Structure formats: structure tokens, C-alpha cells
Amino acid sequence: MDLKRIDRAVGAYLQDAEPSDAARLRFFRGLFELQQERCDELSGDGGAAATAVEGLDEAYLSARPLLQLCPVAIEAGDFAATCRRIAAYMAAEAGLAEDVAQALGAIDWDEFSRRADLVLAGTDPSGFVEAVRADEGMAEPFGAAAGAAVLVLAFAVRTHVQAAAESLMDAVSADAKEGNHARPLHCPVCGAPASLSHVGVQDTLQGGARSQFCSACGTTWNFERIRCGSCGSQDQGDLHYHHVEGDPAHRLQTCDACGSYQRVVFQDDLRVPACLDVEDVVMAKLDRVALDPRFHRG
Ligand SMILES: [Zn+2]
Ligand SMILES: [Zn+2]
Structure with missing residues (x-):
């Protein structure tokens, strides 16, 4: 840390x-x-x-x-x-x-x-x-x-x-971490699902680089920009972003394929220096949003 x-x-x-x-x-x-x-x-x-x-x-x-x-x-x-x-x-x-x-x-x-x-x-x-x-x-x-x-x-x-x-x-x-390979879905060190995701500054045509963070062991690893962090679906039609009004930095990515969600922090919209251990604390709020029935469309 x-x-x-x-x-x-x-x-x-x-x-x-x-x-x-x-x-x-x-x-x-x-x-x-x-x-x-x-x-x-x-x-x-x-x-x-x-x-x-x-x-x-x-x-x-x-x-x-x-x-x-x-x-x-x-x-x-x-x-x-x-x-x-x-x-x-x-x-x-x-x-x-x-x-x-x-x-x-x-x-x-x-x-x-x-x-x-x-x-x-x-x-x-x-x-x-x-x-x-x-x-x-x-x-x-x-x-x-x-x-x-x-x-x-x-x-x-x-x-x-x-x-x-x-x-x-x-x-x-x-090469294993950044080369042309599929990224590990779960934490490559301990195998736990990611606790949250980070999308970096969008300075390239593909958009910002995305990484996953595991709070169980503290590992951060590279991940595909368009992919579900739970089931690995890369079908863009399955994946949606939501955020609480006024806070575009902290979003939920939902996945129609598996019905789960992931917390994603967007560096472009973040007003503070990114630190994923701290984001994990700040974004605990979003879990309550995800449980709110109004959040589920239909
Ligand atoms: Zn881990
Ligand atoms: Zn999924």
C-alpha cells in the first residue's frame, strides 16, 4: 500500500x-x-x-x-x-x-x-x-x-x-500482462473476483485503459475495456453503465448476460488522485445503489 x-x-x-x-x-x-x-x-x-x-x-x-x-x-x-x-x-x-x-x-x-x-x-x-x-x-x-x-x-x-x-x-x-492475450477474469494472484475496476484517462482512440483491483490481496491487473468483470462477456449490448446524478466518476457496470454488476471508477471524471484502496471504501455506497429496486430496469 x-x-x-x-x-x-x-x-x-x-x-x-x-x-x-x-x-x-x-x-x-x-x-x-x-x-x-x-x-x-x-x-x-x-x-x-x-x-x-x-x-x-x-x-x-x-x-x-x-x-x-x-x-x-x-x-x-x-x-x-x-x-x-x-x-x-x-x-x-x-x-x-x-x-x-x-x-x-x-x-x-x-x-x-x-x-x-x-x-x-x-x-x-x-x-x-x-x-x-x-x-x-x-x-x-x-x-x-x-x-x-x-x-x-x-x-x-x-x-x-x-x-x-x-x-x-x-x-x-x-508480455503476459500487456501483450496480445486475453486478460485474467479474476485476480491472477489469489483468484478472487475483482472488487472494483478503474478506467484510466481517455487519451487514445480505444478509450482509457482499464484495470481490475482485488482488495483481498491488493493486486491490480490489466483488463479489456469492454468486458464483464464477473462472467467475462464481451458483448457490448450486454454491458451498461449507470451512475448517480452528479457523480460520473463512480459508475456501475451491469451485465445482462450474468445479471451482476461491477463498480468502475473513471479517472477522467475523478476530482481526486486515484487510489484504489480508497476508491473501494468510497464506492461501498454504490452497493446500496445497486440493491435499490429503482436501479433495475424492468
Ligand atoms: Zn487477489
Ligand atoms: Zn456478466
Whole structure:
């Protein structure tokens, strides 16, 4: 995470943010800093090994998540320490109800991490979080804080995999990433669906370059300008853009082929410096728009 970039974007949004949005932005600003600090500590221990691995390009081009080739080894004690710090921050700063904050503070993360499938966490971060959520036995000790604890896990796994994700992407060749190949539909590093999409400045005849962003591991990758981020349909007739009046920078791309939507930020219309971690926070609003029945035409 680039904290300077995050600060510029958060600072710009704070200038005219409503109080509840401002509180969210400040919360995430603090969380990102904590995650990056912890990530630097872990990398200092040799956590993010250099990646001289064969077959990265082939994996990239055949939709095999790079973490399957090169999993991150996550040590239970380290993971517990990360969770503890994030949970303490959330209990203090996330505006949780008192009983939830208390339950979150009482979770024994050492015990949890000893039982958790950290091999899965280092291979498939969002699959790990989903597996814990779905497993009553694993989620039982979270008590009243189950929802918040699952978020702690997602933030913690990201902290442990983001440095490796970055070096894996650096190790993929420019030809695989930018050459004349179909782009990976899901995150090439961890396999999760993109959380949002970015269309760059439209300075060419084809329009701005598009990239996808994965908040599970922090990876950004090149993507086709006209394509559904969920099912991969490239039929222009299936794809539509919508935005809330007065905010053309933040749009929803809907797809008739699969019925899903994706959040897309347009750099040309954005009044602040783009930072996709921050956009992910800002665009959470659009999920509510997407659920609004008035949004669905017919
Ligand atoms: Zn990812
Ligand atoms: Zn689709």
C-alpha cells in the first residue's frame, strides 16, 4: 500500500465528505497504515520471499492463481499478532456497539490461529475467510463479534499476502500482462473476483485503459475495456453503465448476460488522485445503489 497516495486521496475526499463518510475514510486511513506497518515488519523477517519461480507466465495466462504456485507461508503466532492488532484498532475506532467491541476484544487469536487453516489463507485469502465464516466451529468463539471478526480476518490475511502478491506480479513478464492475450477474469494472484475496476484517462482512440483491483490481496491487473468483470462477456449490448446524478466518476457496470454488476471508477471524471484502496471504501455506497429496486430496469 502506498500511504502517501492513500493520504492524498483521503485528504481530497475529506474536503467535502458528509460526517459518516468522513468517519469511514478516517477509519480506513488508520487501518491501511496499521496493515502497511505490520506488512513491513513481516517482510523484514523475510516473509515476502523473492520469486524466481518457473511457470508464472503460464499460470497467469491460464487463470491459475499465482499463490497456488507460490503460497505464502503464514505462521500461526504471526497471524494471531496481526489479528490482535487489527481487532484492537477496530474495537476502538470502528464505532461498533459496546457488546460487539467487547466480544471482539475477548477473542483468543492465538487459539484461533492454531486451529485455522493457514495454508488455505496463504493460497486463497478470500476462500479462507469464507471457509471460516461458513464453519460454525471456527466462528463460534467470535460470539457477538462474528461479523467484525470476519472483517479482522480479511484485513489480516491481506496484510500477510500483499507483499508476496506484489512480487509475484512483478515477476510476471510484461508480455503476459500487456501483450496480445486475453486478460485474467479474476485476480491472477489469489483468484478472487475483482472488487472494483478503474478506467484510466481517455487519451487514445480505444478509450482509457482499464484495470481490475482485488482488495483481498491488493493486486491490480490489466483488463479489456469492454468486458464483464464477473462472467467475462464481451458483448457490448450486454454491458451498461449507470451512475448517480452528479457523480460520473463512480459508475456501475451491469451485465445482462450474468445479471451482476461491477463498480468502475473513471479517472477522467475523478476530482481526486486515484487510489484504489480508497476508491473501494468510497464506492461501498454504490452497493446500496445497486440493491435499490429503482436501479433495475424492468
Ligand atoms: Zn487477489
Ligand atoms: Zn456478466
